[in-house]
Amino acid sequence: MKDSKSGLTSGELQMAEMPNLASVILRNLFRSPAGIFGFGLTIIILICAIFAPVLAPADPLLQNLTRATILQLPNLDHLLGTDPLGRDILSRLFYGARTSLLVAGSSVATAVLLGMVLGSLAATLGGWCDRVTMRLMDSMLAFPLMVLAITISVALGRGPVGAIVAIAVVNLPTFTRLARAKTLKINQSQFMTAATVMGAGLLWRFVHHIVPNMINTIIVQTSIALAFAVLMESALSFLGLGIQPPAPSLGFMIAEARNFLTLAPHVVFFPATAIFLIVLGLNLLGDALSDTLDVRKER
Amino acid sequence: MSARWLFRRLFDLVFVMWFMATVIFFLLRVIPGDPVLMLLGMDQVSKEAVAILRTEFGLDQSLLSQYFLWLANIITGDFGVSLRSGIPVIDLVRSALSVTFVLAMFALLIGVALSIPLGIAAARRQGRMTDLALTTSALFGISTPSFVLALLGIYIFSVTLKWLPVAGYVPFLEDPLEALRHMVLPSIALGLVSAGILMRMMRRSVIDESGEEYVRTARAKGASEFKVFYGHIMRNALLPYMTLVGIEAGILLSGTVITESIFALPGLGRLMIENILHRDYPVVQAAVFVITAIYVLANFLIDFLYTVLDPRIKVK
């Protein structure tokens, strides 16, 4: 039964239809102002992040410690002013966005991939394997997220790796549960039985049947997770636990500038706005995606 | 409500507590850095001095035996002694707990108090200006890190308007008014983000329930709009909302960590962060354990409440 609005078939969304998914998503995103805005914002930020070396007007690490050159207000030389060490804020924002997206992206990607594998394995293999995995995931959810993230981050030493692992761990249970629930449903379906009878192996079934049927939910959940991951990354780097200085990270920029809140509030609020815009874009995108890919249509 | 269900949930509770205690213990031990060396300073210290202190702290025993000892002590409520100050950890935790608890409670209260009426308002005027304004505000709220909101609040209310203090803590019993003044900004900074998430959920819940068939039946019976809304729609809409409140409680608790840092509130989060750098294991372990325990308990309560309110949940 084809849904004429989005062109997505309910039920069996086969692997062959995946390339269409991208065009369908894009077509529907542009229907709502929120979708357009979210998508646009995210793309702009992505471009800023990827092409930071090209777009940044100055060297983000270049310090200039004289009374005149630190904490400058926006001017012609430094479009957004300078930070407490005389570095160009605008350039640091570009690189900071890059850091945020890199850390958030890799951690969520890890969580998604690992979660999908673990979840579907647990659902397919069943038995104690399933029980143990789910117990583990539930227990992980029992931790207040920040606390867990901080602990892991500190345990693994400061630096991006710790942050990435921490955020990935925090997001893992969500995706595992999701994958497991979807796999359970699809495993019960008739055409899955048919595929198994025809001799399709575990990996084939996974790639060709299981994945397409959860891809909608996964996409929606991923964009939500990304928004959250950027927030977490900024919080961790605010505490000094993310990518280490002098490399620019938005959260740490805020932490550095905190003491100068009264003197030069812009040094705090420019990076704050940057974080806000990144997360806003991702949230809008996530909302629009969840409206488009009507999750209820999935089997 | 069957005893068996209660028993199973309690068992789950204990299991989770044990699990997280274990994770906390071993995670911390993974961190490089020796607390004794940190205490004595990295200068030339005699091996004997190090050894003596290690024995005193029980750090010379094998990791496993330290672990079991710690577990056993927790059950009796003995969290050990701070490696740095020698103060029994339980005292440190107790005073910090009240601060964190109050902060989290206030924040949750603000979140719930804002989200329910605003969510209802947005749902009832769905698609119109009010709804758009409210939904956008909620979106902005959840897209802002709580520490940014905190700093914004400080800038506006403390630095510019000078209405509220920048940071610090005053115990309630000493001076209630001052205590409140110090708590206002931190609670609001934390609470606003929750309000955003919760408001979206309330709005969605109300919209979904309003479209259900039983609402039409109620109207067909001749019930007033008031009765239809509060007796039927809200009664159902509150259920998924409540579950989210439970999850939010956890997010709030973690949020207190940063908020306490910014506002210099001597709570569990601050205790944890300060001592993590000094590798003061007992303190950090205890702080993390207590925070997590509160979260687990809160969710347990919410689950319980849910089974009471939703008759469809079969407690087998």
Add this chain to the structure above:
Amino acid sequence: MDNKLPVVEVSGLRTRLKSRNGEIDAVDNVSFQLQRNERMALVGESGSGKTITALSIMSLLPVNGRIVSGDIKINGRSVIGLKLSELRRMRGRDISMVFQEPMMSLNPVHTIGKQLVEAIRLHQDLAVETARSLAAELLDRVQIPDARNRLKDYPHQFSGGMCQRVMIAMALANRPSVIIADEPTTALDVTTQAQILALLDEICIEDKMSVIFISHDLSVVASFCDRVAVMYAGRLIEYGPAEKVFEAPRHPYTKGLVGSMPPIDHDVDELIPIPGEPPDLLQLDPGCTFAPRCKFKESRCLKSRPELELVFPGHYCACICWDRLNPN
């Protein structure tokens, strides 16, 4: 009460629905009368406007619907322009409605008893205990065993058929003059269907209650109703005594409907469905709305809309070819 006064009188009702793409007349100039103790069927395909007609009578239209013209009188009293508080007083007391999905039509978090008591106490000033006893009696009447104890149960503990019985009980609670049943058995299995119909039959006879029975299934309607009104694309196209409409339909659409049903007493070689599809109400052509699918159409049919005319005593038809149809 004057026995000649129709219980429900609909005159020239026009109800408009607003959608993203425009406005449609979901109910277009519909008129009929329901007498005391009479059972009327409202049949048609989905989208023909039957449910909207019922919702208009109950003044339970969705937010995007409104009555633009016409009158509806219940027990002689016009409900158009009535204050909301007055309307509420009539709903459940003068007129009740039973809906299609019984399990979804009951509040999942309230007990059956609570919902029944609510229905009762909204219109009768009774103490809670008295209302509960009455509720138990009602459940008894709709043949739910162990009525008193089942008051404590929740809807999810009941089957679909039992939920529908509860809905009927709620509808009867205040002895209304008329009950509207909107596809009450469509969501149920065949055996339960028969039981519910038998129950309704019994109750209507006992209480001398009038019924408007909405369905797309003619076989269900044939045995139960006295009069039949057939709707197509929002208009009433045939209206008359049940046997006459079924045995000798005068409108090509009705003939098609009757002909597409498998007869229960003999075999036929093939079922003849009506070719084509219902029209898009947003873009209606001038002329008869059924013309595109009609095999009797003439040039006249495409130019002007046929009105309902009296073709036999008590039997109306909105087709100029009514006399050419061979009764089969």
